[in-house]
Amino acid sequence: MKLEEIPRIKSAFLPTPLEYLPNLSAYFKNCRIWMKRDELTGHCFGGNKERKLEYILADAQAKNADSVVTVGALQSNHCRMTVSMARKLGIKTELILIRENEEKIQPQPEANYFLDIFMGAEIHIVARDAVQSKIDSVMGALRSANRNPYFIESGGHNALGAMGYVNAFLELQKQLSKINEKADHIIFPTGTGTTHAGLAAGALISGFKGKINGISVARKSERCLQETEAVLQQIMSILNSSFSSGDLSVYDEYVGNGYGLLYDECIDSMKLLADTEGTVLDPVYNAKAFHGMADLIKNDRLSGNIIYINTGGLPGIFNARLMERQLARITREN
Numbered sequence: 001m002k003l004e005e006i007p008r009i010k011s012a013f014l015p016t017p018l019e020y021l022p023n024l025s026a027y028f029k030n031c032r033i034w035m036k037r038d039e040l041t042g043h044c045f046g047g048n049k050e051r052k053l054e055y056i057l058a059d060a061q062a063k064n065a066d067s068v069v070t071v072g073a074l075q076s077n078h079c080r081m082t083v084s085m086a087r088k089l090g091i092k093t094e095l096i097l098i099r100e101n102e103e104k105i106q107p108q109p110e111a112n113y114f115l116d117i118f119m120g121a122e123i124h125i126v127a128r129d130a131v132q133s134k135i136d137s138v139m140g141a142l143r144s145a146n147r148n149p150y151f152i153e154s155g156g157h158n159a160l161g162a163m164g165y166v167n168a169f170l171e172l173q174k175q176l177s178k179i180n181e182k183a184d185h186i187i188f189p190t191g192t193g194t195t196h197a198g199l200a201a202g203a204l205i206s207g208f209k210g211k212i213n214g215i216s217v218a219r220k221s222e223r224c225l226q227e228t229e230a231v232l233q234q235i236m237s238i239l240n241s242s243f244s245s246g247d248l249s250v251y252d253e254y255v256g257n258g259y260g261l262l263y264d265e266c267i268d269s270m271k272l273l274a275d276t277e278g279t280v281l282d283p284v285y286n287a288k289a290f291h292g293m294a295d296l297i298k299n300d301r302l303s304g305n306i307i308y309i310n311t312g313g314l315p316g317i318f319n320a321r322l323m324e325r326q327l328a329r330i331t332r333e334n
């Protein structure tokens with residue numbers, strides 16, 4: 001099957017801009033940096049999930065789904081984007097959101113969680129160990145009510161979702177060729193590995209000679225590589241392209257103490273981008289990956305033409321707890 005033949009809802013505002021970052025490049029001296037601004041895909045604060053959901057929701061539509069059920073952390077970008085896009089398609093959304101801690105405190109309606117409520121999603125907040133039983137009961141209840149629900153894996157983690165990033169890779173190549181430039185490195189945050197798998201597939205298909213480097217925000221690189229390679233195999237098989245072994249690379253030394261846990265150096269790197277280019281990153285994904293990129297450049301482990309893919313997650317900036325931490329760091333510095 002060809003990529004163009006896979007059903008897709010064209011919802012995102014594409015191509016997203018490819019912006020040269022002159023001040024940041026001058027700061028580092030040994031490289032030229034562009035940002036692929038995928039936080040600007042368009043709807044409800046956008047981000048990489050919109051590209052994935054263009055394919056996943058097209059599949060839901062093809063199966064005549066009238067409701068989608070998906071799962072994620074309380075502040076999941078994937079869940080927020082699912083509600084937004086499903087709204088446009090007139091599909092009902094039920095979200096299963098995982099409580100951050102074991103206490104039964106009502107979470108603050110802020111950032112992504114606020115947007116989920118505001119857009120009218122039906123929300124079920126559960127502890128991590130109750131997720132599967134909740135998915136089963138929500139799907140069961142919808143079927144009993146004669147509805148046709150469609151389940152989407154957490155993070156849009158599947159080969160269909162990854163097609164969004166095969167597409168993004170080809171889009172980026174076109175933009176680079178228009179300005180007569182070639183990328184040596186493509187850098188981005190990696191969680192489930194779906195974005196990475198799509199980019200890697202795009203690179204394989206188009207004979208890209210540079211490096212695709214994911215920076216993990218949570219998992220050890222071994223697990224990232226396993227998951228990414230599994231999706232990559234599926235994409236290549238759907239697209240009837242051969243693939244032997246993965247030339248995949250993930251840096252896991254910037255995870256810190258775990259998913260969503262920001263550390264001071266990330267805040268400093270966020271501030272560096274804000275001060276040089278006036279762009280603010282999300283604190284969960286891009287703060288870590290961008291910090292990883294900055295550190296690799298500083299230590300001469302990365303140079304040449306670098307494309308940083310800003311994958312979005314912007315509502316995270318409005319998470320009061322994380323904001324307080326960032327302000328405390330900046331105030332301490334001054």
Ligand SMILES: Cc1ncc(COP(=O)(O)O)c(C=O)c1O
Binds near residue numbers: 155189191194285313
């Ligand atoms: C803003 C943002 N960036 C990056 C990622 C990671 O993408 P993937 O799960 O495809 O690795 C996510 C996924 O949750 C995200 O929300």
